[in-house]
Amino acid sequence: MCLAVPGRVLDIGEKDGTRMATVDFGGVQKEVCLEYLPDLQVGEYAIVHVGFALQRLDEESAKQTLELFAQLGMLQEEFGDPWEQAAAVGGDPWPFTDDPDSDPAPAPALAAPQEEVQP
Amino acid sequence: MKYIEEFQDPDLARRLLDDIHATVTRPWALMEVCGGQTHTIIRHGIDQLLPEQVELIHGPGCPVCVTPLEVIDKALEIASRPDVVFCSFGDMLRVPGTGRDLFQVRSEGGDVRVVYSPLDALRIAQENPKRQVVFFGIGFETTAPPNAMTVHQAKKLGIPNFSMLVSHVRVPPAIEAIMRSPSCRVQGFLAAGHVCSVMGVREYPELAARHRVPIVVTGFEPLDILEGVRRAVRQLERGEHTVDNAYARAVRPEGNPAALAMLEDVFEVTDRAWRGIGVIPDSGWRLSARYRDFDAEHRFSVSGINTREPAECRSGEVLQGLLKPHECEAFGTLCTPRSPLGATMVSSEGACAAYYLYRRLELGTVPAAKTAKTAASAPLEASPVV
Ligand code: SF4
Numbered sequence: 001m002c003l004a005v006p007g008r009v010l011d012i013g014e015k016d017g018t019r020m021a022t023v024d025f026g027g028v029q030k031e032v033c034l035e036y037l038p039d040l041q042v043g044e045y046a047i048v049h050v051g052f053a054l055q056r057l058d059e060e061s062a063k064q065t066l067e068l069f070a071q072l073g074m075l076q077e078e079f080g081d082p083w084e085q086a087a088a089v090g091g092d093p094w095p096f097t098d099d100p101d102s103d104p105a106p107a108p109a110l111a112a113p114q115e116e117v118q119p
Numbered sequence: 120m121k122y123i124e125e126f127q128d129p130d131l132a133r134r135l136l137d138d139i140h141a142t143v144t145r146p147w148a149l150m151e152v153c154g155g156q157t158h159t160i161i162r163h164g165i166d167q168l169l170p171e172q173v174e175l176i177h178g179p180g181c182p183v184c185v186t187p188l189e190v191i192d193k194a195l196e197i198a199s200r201p202d203v204v205f206c207s208f209g210d211m212l213r214v215p216g217t218g219r220d221l222f223q224v225r226s227e228g229g230d231v232r233v234v235y236s237p238l239d240a241l242r243i244a245q246e247n248p249k250r251q252v253v254f255f256g257i258g259f260e261t262t263a264p265p266n267a268m269t270v271h272q273a274k275k276l277g278i279p280n281f282s283m284l285v286s287h288v289r290v291p292p293a294i295e296a297i298m299r300s301p302s303c304r305v306q307g308f309l310a311a312g313h314v315c316s317v318m319g320v321r322e323y324p325e326l327a328a329r330h331r332v333p334i335v336v337t338g339f340e341p342l343d344i345l346e347g348v349r350r351a352v353r354q355l356e357r358g359e360h361t362v363d364n365a366y367a368r369a370v371r372p373e374g375n376p377a378a379l380a381m382l383e384d385v386f387e388v389t390d391r392a393w394r395g396i397g398v399i400p401d402s403g404w405r406l407s408a409r410y411r412d413f414d415a416e417h418r419f420s421v422s423g424i425n426t427r428e429p430a431e432c433r434s435g436e437v438l439q440g441l442l443k444p445h446e447c448e449a450f451g452t453l454c455t456p457r458s459p460l461g462a463t464m465v466s467s468e469g470a471c472a473a474y475y476l477y478r479r480l481e482l483g484t485v486p487a488a489k490t491a492k493t494a495a496s497a498p499l500e501a502s503p504v505v
Contacts, residue, residue: 003155003339003467004261004313006122006369016276026123033238035268036378045122047316047369050208051236052265054378055316055369057122062368066125069342072134 004049126340153311154181154468176440183466206240244281264378267385292402319374395435434461
């Protein structure tokens with residue numbers, strides 16, 4: 001019940017003196033009350049909960065957030081151990097057991113937990 | 120769909136997880152307050168992908184679960200009256216009152232209807248002027264503005280046969296109560312994003328400072344949860360405790376001013392009992408005196424209610440994060456969604472329901488400690504879209 005989901009405004013009209021919109025949720029359409037977001041425009045996205053638009057979704061900050069996520073780990077890729085990264089890509093065990101000066105335990109920082117290969 | 124799929128991307132999830140793994144050096148316990156977040160976490164196995172040091176404690180953020188038994192019993196009583204059409208959100212149907220639920224009231228001939236929006240209940244009242252139409256107004260700060268607007272409209276349009284049974288709850292006093300509890304282990308909070316879409320963040324800096332806990336406003340998609348955890352862990356590792364907004368696409372610091380004004384007009388703050396937890400001061404809203412005529416408790420005098428909770432049910436501890444659902448003896452045996460002992464097993468946001476839906480097979484076959492690293496292969500791709 002507490003779920004609120006993003007939807008896109010298809011058209012805007014009035015009912016009983018109340019600003020209402022048809023909002024599309026990935027194919028499902030609902031009547032939504034716009035009294036709390038009176039300046040919401042056709043084509044914009046909003047968080048909708050039990051038939052009410054509660055907050056506009058800001059496309060710019062959504063993009064920024066996703067870009068930030070994509071940047072994460074860039075530095076590690078740039079300066080990290082290429083052997084370790086190559087091993088992680090192929091899912092191979094690393095460090096090599098016959099490598100005399102290698103660290104016996106795999107470094108945990110970059111290895112994904114479910115991809116770790118335990119000897 | 121826009122703003123959903125992008126925030127489920129497994130490659131980006133991996134980057135966030137790697138960053139968390141690289142940051143954490145010590146054990147930390149975080150509480151996600153909202154039941155919607157609990158479901159995302161369990162469904163996608165996020166808790167199992169995190170470093171072992173990061174524990175997610177599930178909070179009391181399921182409004183259906185914390186609605187006091189006495190109010191449920193009142194609802195059942197009112198819904199049974201022949202002159203009443205009782206309207207509710209779907210998740211209330213199976214919430215156990217003392218000995219029965221709304222589903223049963225309906226099967227015994229009560230006129231119980233499920234609505235998507237409180238405005239639907241108002242329309243039913245307009246279409247049935249000879250019947251009393253009662254809406255069950257529960258929920259956190261996210262649901263309160265829609266319900267407030269509905270009562271406001273009922274008054275404005277003069278719909279005398281409409282009333283609301285109100286049992287709203289507020290998040291900040293619950294955080295306060297959790298932090299004050301002597302058994303509290305929580306070191307940081309993921310605050311419920313949509314609550315803040317309405318309320319903004321102004322209630323949190325004081326809480327964060329006083330209890331020295333980071334509070335990170337967090338969304339509901341898998342990447343949102345990971346980002347909330349990442350920012351909370353980062354603060355904890357640095358010894359910081361501030362309010363941080365990790366859900367900026369849907370939360371402005373000031374919230375939604377129009378909704379806040381309506382809440383101010385229609386509701387007033389009151390003490391509220393939370394099911395399984397007890398009374399938390401100032402933790403609820405009730406209709407203000409101006410709207411008393413639309414208050415179902417005022418309109419229907421309901422008396423002689425004797426509440427009784429099943430002794431086996433430990434949902435109070437589950438709601439406070441003191442117990443994980445599968446640690447309850449009755450989990451999956453005496454208590455299932457078909458015959459629930461507590462509300463946390465039936466609500467779509469209840470922690471017991473989440474564990475039953477997504478973890479029961481795993482919990483039944485593999486000892487809990489071992490599941491942590493084995494069952495989580497690529498859960499992000501495997502999950503259905505919300
Ligand atoms: S599993 Fe059932 S009995 Fe146990 S705490 Fe949850 S709702 Fe109550």
